[in-house]
Amino acid sequence: MKRQKLVIAGAGSTYTLGMVMSLIAEKDNFPLECLTFYDIDHDRQEKVSKATEVILKEKYPELKQFKYTTDKKEAFEDADFVFVQIRTGGLSMREKDEKIPLKYGVVGQETCGPGGMAYGMRSISDMIELVNDIRKYSPDAWILNYTNPAAIVAEALRRVFPNDKKILNICDMPAAIMVSYASILGKEIWDLVPEYFGLNHFGWFTKIYDKEGNDLTDDIKNSILNKGFVPEDSEIVNDPSWIKTFKQVQIMLKDFPEYLPNTYLQYYLYPQDMVKKEDINYTRANQVIDGREKRVKNLCNQIIADQSTQNAHLEVDIHGRYMIKVAASLAYNNCDIYIVITENNGIISNLPDDAMVEVPAMITKNGPKPFAIGKIPTFYKGLLENQLFLY
Structure with missing residues (x-):
């Protein structure tokens, strides 16, 4: 290798x-x-x-x-x-x-x-x-x-x-959401096979299967509707802002039950609610500056001072793991399936060919080979086209 x-x-x-x-x-x-x-x-x-x-x-x-x-x-x-x-x-x-x-x-x-x-x-x-x-x-x-x-x-x-x-x-983000799906199901994220369509930060999971082909979508929906939804990835699991964001998925699913939503859809489906929830004097940027920014700086200082990781809490996160697994599939022609952003070219047949869509694809040494989605319902087509025409 x-x-x-x-x-x-x-x-x-x-x-x-x-x-x-x-x-x-x-x-x-x-x-x-x-x-x-x-x-x-x-x-x-x-x-x-x-x-x-x-x-x-x-x-x-x-x-x-x-x-x-x-x-x-x-x-x-x-x-x-x-x-x-x-x-x-x-x-x-x-x-x-x-x-x-x-x-x-x-x-x-x-x-x-x-x-x-x-x-x-x-x-x-x-x-x-x-x-x-x-x-x-x-x-x-x-x-x-x-x-x-x-x-x-x-x-x-x-x-x-x-x-x-x-x-x-x-x-x-789709992978971070799938980490929570996997937790609901008692599985690892890499055991799940998603069907998904949309634009970046603007998409929906239509189905979630396991590798044996069993449809687990309703199990996930029922769990979210009855028990709520929480982040599980190590980078965001204890983050109050992300906890609120994942909680909103339950509301989105109640209002739009057809598909499982990307968390970012809250800003498009409930914009005024999102505005009301924000503190203009202390936004997410301030939370990151006072939270992750300081935490990572202190972590680096400790590792450097100790010249050891013995006292450092270090974790693998989905941000890195996902990128590396995609890279490995490109490097070694693994043909693994991941959600990536690619030119449409008929993947979603009723959207423009030059749209940059986010969909599952087989990742080969020659690049992504996206799976055909076909026509999407008019409601979702209209939402996606509204975003596309902004570019």
């Missing part, structure tokens, strides 16, 4: 340690020769990198090389895979994206509403520049993009790089 040369772009992210732990958990399935961190913020990246050095020394001693850099050539030259998780403008701009719309009584959220559009417009130019940089030094590398808002970013990259078939846009 070929060992891969992986670059993480935006490695100063608070999600990077979870990605590192996921790489360790998946090292038999996606073995690395070298791991490189790249970020434009040296100080932010250095803290995460110094902690990562300790983690890798303890838990991934067979890794031949780990390095971090702000130099594009050093980062991207001769890469096999680049995972992209950048945040243009950082959390300070996220705070503005959330608070300015709320000031005018509309949804204030990082990927939805006016704030989502503003974030998307900022992200596009940086993503185009980054893809050009990667292609300059590694023309054949797979670029797996997690950068939000993924729907807008994916559409921009489709237009600017129409012939680049090695860019794949991914979102872990």
